[in-house]
Amino acid sequence: MELVIELVGRGNRHFDFMKISGERITLGRSFDNDVVLADPYICPTHAVLEEDENGTIILRDLGSVNGTFCKNQQSIAERQAVNSGDEFRLGKTRIRIYRKGHAAEPSIRLNRIEKALNFIGKPVVTGALALTAVLLLLFQAHALELYEIKFARLLSEPIKFSISVFAWAFVWSMYARLKKHEMHFLSQLAVTIIYGLLVELFEISGSWLAYNTGAVSGIDTFSGVIIIPLSFGLIWINYYLSGYQTPKKRLAYTAGLITLIFGFAYLLSTPDADRFRSRPQYFTVIYPPGISIYSAGSNTEYMQDAEAVFDKAKKKVKD
Amino acid sequence: MPVRAENPQQIFSAYADRLYQIKVLEKQSRRKSALGSGFVVSRDGLMVTNYHVVSKFIHEPDKYYLEAVSVDNKVVAITIEDFDIINDLALVKFHAKNTPMLEIRKTTLRKGDSIYSMGNPLDLGTAVVPGTYNGYTTQSYYKRIHFTGAINPGMSGGPVIDGDGKVVGVNVATAGNQVGFLVVAKKLLKLLESYQTRKPGKLDYQRHIEQQLIKNQQELMQTVLQADWKTTRLGEAHVLNEIVPFIPCWGDKGNSRKNKDRFTTISIQCRPKETVYIKQGFNTGMIEVQYSWVDNISLNSLQFTNLLQRLYGGAGPGNSAYEEDVTEYVCHEGFVEKPDERAVFCSRAYKKYKGLFDVLYISTTVDKTDKGLISHFTLSGVEKAPAMKFLARFLEARKWN
Numbered sequence: 001m002e003l004v005i006e007l008v009g010r011g012n013r014h015f016d017f018m019k020i021s022g023e024r025i026t027l028g029r030s031f032d033n034d035v036v037l038a039d040p041y042i043c044p045t046h047a048v049l050e051e052d053e054n055g056t057i058i059l060r061d062l063g064s065v066n067g068t069f070c071k072n073q074q075s076i077a078e079r080q081a082v083n084s085g086d087e088f089r090l091g092k093t094r095i096r097i098y099r100k101g102h103a104a105e106p107s108i109r110l111n112r113i114e115k116a117l118n119f120i121g122k123p124v125v126t127g128a129l130a131l132t133a134v135l136l137l138l139f140q141a142h143a144l145e146l147y148e149i150k151f152a153r154l155l156s157e158p159i160k161f162s163i164s165v166f167a168w169a170f171v172w173s174m175y176a177r178l179k180k181h182e183m184h185f186l187s188q189l190a191v192t193i194i195y196g197l198l199v200e201l202f203e204i205s206g207s208w209l210a211y212n213t214g215a216v217s218g219i220d221t222f223s224g225v226i227i228i229p230l231s232f233g234l235i236w237i238n239y240y241l242s243g244y245q246t247p248k249k250r251l252a253y254t255a256g257l258i259t260l261i262f263g264f265a266y267l268l269s270t271p272d273a274d275r276f277r278s279r280p281q282y283f284t285v286i287y288p289p290g291i292s293i294y295s296a297g298s299n300t301e302y303m304q305d306a307e308a309v310f311d312k313a314k315k316k317v318k319d
Numbered sequence: 320m321p322v323r324a325e326n327p328q329q330i331f332s333a334y335a336d337r338l339y340q341i342k343v344l345e346k347q348s349r350r351k352s353a354l355g356s357g358f359v360v361s362r363d364g365l366m367v368t369n370y371h372v373v374s375k376f377i378h379e380p381d382k383y384y385l386e387a388v389s390v391d392n393k394v395v396a397i398t399i400e401d402f403d404i405i406n407d408l409a410l411v412k413f414h415a416k417n418t419p420m421l422e423i424r425k426t427t428l429r430k431g432d433s434i435y436s437m438g439n440p441l442d443l444g445t446a447v448v449p450g451t452y453n454g455y456t457t458q459s460y461y462k463r464i465h466f467t468g469a470i471n472p473g474m475s476g477g478p479v480i481d482g483d484g485k486v487v488g489v490n491v492a493t494a495g496n497q498v499g500f501l502v503v504a505k506k507l508l509k510l511l512e513s514y515q516t517r518k519p520g521k522l523d524y525q526r527h528i529e530q531q532l533i534k535n536q537q538e539l540m541q542t543v544l545q546a547d548w549k550t551t552r553l554g555e556a557h558v559l560n561e562i563v564p565f566i567p568c569w570g571d572k573g574n575s576r577k578n579k580d581r582f583t584t585i586s587i588q589c590r591p592k593e594t595v596y597i598k599q600g601f602n603t604g605m606i607e608v609q610y611s612w613v614d615n616i617s618l619n620s621l622q623f624t625n626l627l628q629r630l631y632g633g634a635g636p637g638n639s640a641y642e643e644d645v646t647e648y649v650c651h652e653g654f655v656e657k658p659d660e661r662a663v664f665c666s667r668a669y670k671k672y673k674g675l676f677d678v679l680y681i682s683t684t685v686d687k688t689d690k691g692l693i694s695h696f697t698l699s700g701v702e703k704a705p706a707m708k709f710l711a712r713f714l715e716a717r718k719w720n
Contacts (some may be wrong), residue, residue, distance in 0.1 A: 001709070019377060027688070046674040061530065111391045114694055132605050134600070142622075143619070143621035143622055143625065144621075144622070144625050145622060146578065146581065146618065146625065146626050147577045147578055148577070148580075148581075177624075214652065214653055214654075216652055224414065226608040246362075257323065260695060264544050276642035276647065277639075277648075278635075278636060278639075278640065278645075279634075279645050280634065280635075280636075280648035280650050280663070280665040280679060281558070281635070281647075281648065281649045281650070282632075282663045282665065283652055283663075284628055284631055284632030284684065285623060285628060286624055286627060286628050286631065286661050286685055287685075288624045288685050288688055289620075289685065289687070289688065290620060292685065294654055294661075294685075295654075296654035296655060296656040296659045297653065297654060297655075297656070298656060298659045299655050299656060299657075299714050302651075302654070302662065302664075302714075303707065303710060303711060303714070304654050305651050305653060306651040306653075307664060307707055308651065309650060309651050309664060309666045309702070310666050310668075310676060310703045310706075313648075313649045313666045313667050313668040313676060314668050316646035316649065316667075316668060317646055317668050317669075317670050
């Protein structure tokens with residue numbers, strides 16, 4: 001018989017393929033075996049693979065100290081029939097066997113996501129994104145500066161942004177590296193910058209809408225909540241870029257990390273939210289006339305709406 | 320028999336036996352928590368002091384108890400009989416028969432008359448402070464006597480008497496540097512009168528406060544709303560100026576070297592000198608009007624908007640209050656027109672005094688980027704109807720150039 005033997009590492013990581021033929025294939029630590037295994041928990045002559053008269057592959061334990069186990073952790077009796085693609089364990093070593101004709105998994109197609117991620121990971125594209133973000137932050141800092149314009153002061157926000165974006169991408173690349181996967185540093189960086197830009201975009205458009213439509217509380221909540229799906233997307237892609245996972249696992253990891261981050265943020269924010277606020281909380285952002293579309297209602301209308309605050313405040317006494 | 324006394328020594332020896340130190344003590348530790356002075360006004364032991372001296376007890380009668388200590392260190396238990404929160408007076412009583420007392424003067428004095436303030440300053444022992452009567456405080460809603468002489472903490476609630484030993488006022492506050500304020504004797508007579516006509520029975524302190532705050536607020540707001548509101552020029556805008564004499568205005572130029580090449584601001588702020596004390600950390604009766612005019616010199620439109628935003632975003636209450644006293648603010652935000660302004664109107668309700676609110680309004684012009692106006696007012700301890708009338712008149716008063 002002709003077999004391919006695969007050594008499997010922790011986390012299903014692939015170690016090695018060995019192609020071996022023979023009537024009897026012995027497995028063990030001593031050098032006269034067909035498959036020599038370095039695991040100290042394996043006996044010098046540990047097990048043997050044979051073919052019976054029907055052509056079934058039989059695994060036999062040769063009275064080893066630590067035994068031989070099927071994938072379901074059951075210790076095999078003296079002999080055990082195994083199929084192509086089955087996995088078993090000797091000592092602490094996991095082994096999978098395949099017949100020569102075993103059909104290989106279909107190859108994974110480079111999908112659209114991957115293509116897009118490769119594209120934004122190109123140095124030119126990542127550079128352009130980074131430049132856009134820095135220029136926008138500089139513009140914002142300049143628009144907020146009421147006193148003398150000092151370039152060093154304008155730079156503080158872009159620098160803070162750059163550091164955090166770099167750090168985030170770096171951590172993910174390191175994680176990928178740890179899992180012996182490509183680092184994709186530029187793609188990670190690009191995705192993180194895009195995330196930052198999107199958050200900013202939603203915040204600005206949200207507050208602009210709130211200012212112009214008067215739907216202050218609704219839009220405020222919306223822009224507060226939108227950050228969760230955005231962050232979900234970011235972390236999903238971070239995972240995607242840092243190793244192969246089944247889609248289910250990736251979703252689960254992402255959801256877990258999101259829960260952790262936002263749960264922690266929530267825990268940190270509660271004591272503050274519970275404190276009595278003696279100052280009014282209202283929406284203080286205003287926009288210059290050139291980019292506003294509000295329509296000022298009549299003052300009578302304003303007063304009618306304003307009158308409602310008394311009853312709302314009274315209701316708060318009861319709560 | 321009152322004796323005519325010409326010097327503080329005689330005054331002291333003649334009337335010191337009618338003076339007491341008033342103590343608010345904490346029940347568990349039996350330690351003093353507030354101190355003041357008081358004086359006897361009836362043979363059967365009725366005494367006068369300041370409301371603020373005994374306010375701790377009035378708000379938490381389960382936690383505190385009251386005592387009065389005579390000049391010769393006799394301690395007597397006292398009870399609250401009545402009080403006037405607006406004029407900061409309280410009547411307390413101990414059991415007595417034929418105890419010496421002070422008479423209250425019914426005629427007015429002349430500026431420059433010598434009067435004598437008595438009390439127990441800083442818990443140092445009974446003292447007499449000679450001083451001068453200087454008429455009523457001007458620009459004041461709750462008229463007080465302007466007394467030239469040192470009134471110190473602990474003397475609150477003590478009497479101020481003339482040479483005949485008749486009470487002309489009650490020590491209440493100081494502005495430092497020999498400037499003191501006294502509650503006018505007339506208010507004391509009024510309180511005594513209403514006490515004598517009041518039905519017997521236990522006083523519900525909180526309801527009593529509520530009634531007095533509501534009544535005072537009605538009269539105050541009526542005076543304010545009936546007044547002919549004067550306007551003045553601020554930058555290119557017409558804004559309110561001293562709406563009534565007791566809410567004086569101050570001007571301010573908020574320009575520093577830091578911003579002088581970029582923008583300038585001028586502001587006007589009007590607020591009364593006095594508020595009504597309810598308890599520590601909680602006062603009311605404030606009426607504040609405030610405007611800031613901003614001229615843009617070299618800011619771009621986004622920067623100028625950011626400046627307005629900062630001025631607009633900083634509104635806070637005109638009085639102080641805690642969670643146990645008031646709710647959080649509830650606001651309405653929107654736009655008013657002519658000129659176009661972003662405006663927010665907020666109110667918070669009093670938890671123990673039904674129908675009373677603190678109110679706050681602030682607006683900023685949003686239709687120009689070369690100049691701007693921030694308009695703001697706060698009212699505290701008002702009912703809904705007068706507050707809305709105030710808002711309507713405030714909006715009417717706005718005029719651009």
